Amino acid sequence: MTASHPGSIGIRRGKQLDKKTLAPTRELTRTSSIVGAYTALAYADNYVYFVADDGVYRVSTTGSGQAALVVKTTALALAMTVYGGTVYWAENGSSTPSALKKLAVF
Numbered sequence: 001m002t003a004s005h006p007g008s009i010g011i012r013r014g015k016q017l018d019k020k021t022l023a024p025t026r027e028l029t030r031t032s033s034i035v036g037a038y039t040a041l042a043y044a045d046n047y048v049y050f051v052a053d054d055g056v057y058r059v060s061t062t063g064s065g066q067a068a069l070v071v072k073t074t075a076l077a078l079a080m081t082v083y084g085g086t087v088y089w090a091e092n093g094s095s096t097p098s099a100l101k102k103l104a105v106f
Contacts, residue, residue, distance in 0.1 A: 026063055027063070028048060028059045028060070028061070028063050028067075040077060040078065040079055040080040040089070041080075042080055042081045042082040042087070043061070043082070044082035044083075044085075044105075044106075045085075045106055046060060046061050046062070047059065047060055047061065048061055049070065049080060049082050049087060050067075050080075051073075051077040051078075051080050051089065052067075054069075054072060054073065055069050055070065055071055055072040055073045055077075056069075056070045056071050056073065056077060056080060056087055056089055056103075057069055057070060058070050058105075070087060070103065070105060071087070071101075071103050073089070073091055074091060074093070074096055075091040075092060075093035075094070075095075075096050075098070075099075076091065076092050076093075076094075077089045077090065077091050077092075078090050078091070078092050082105070085104055085105060085106045086102050086103065086104050086105065087102065087103050087105050088100065088101070088102045089101055089102075
């Protein structure tokens, strides 16, 4: 919270939000299902990584090409991040143990 705006958490607005009109949205890819999107989106090296029902995918930020499967998951992936050329994700298994996993991607 900030002193000037009680109740706010001090979120800073980016340059895009300072413009009078926003740029139109662009669709990067389509998929049958994106799960956990509120926690499972990450950006690295000109790719957006996301979790779908069967694995972790990535798509180019240029919008060229289709989403590509990075790794097939064995359980529901709930959270994911990319750091230092490695994608990390948490799987919440019902028939398999829950686990934190990683895979080098670049």
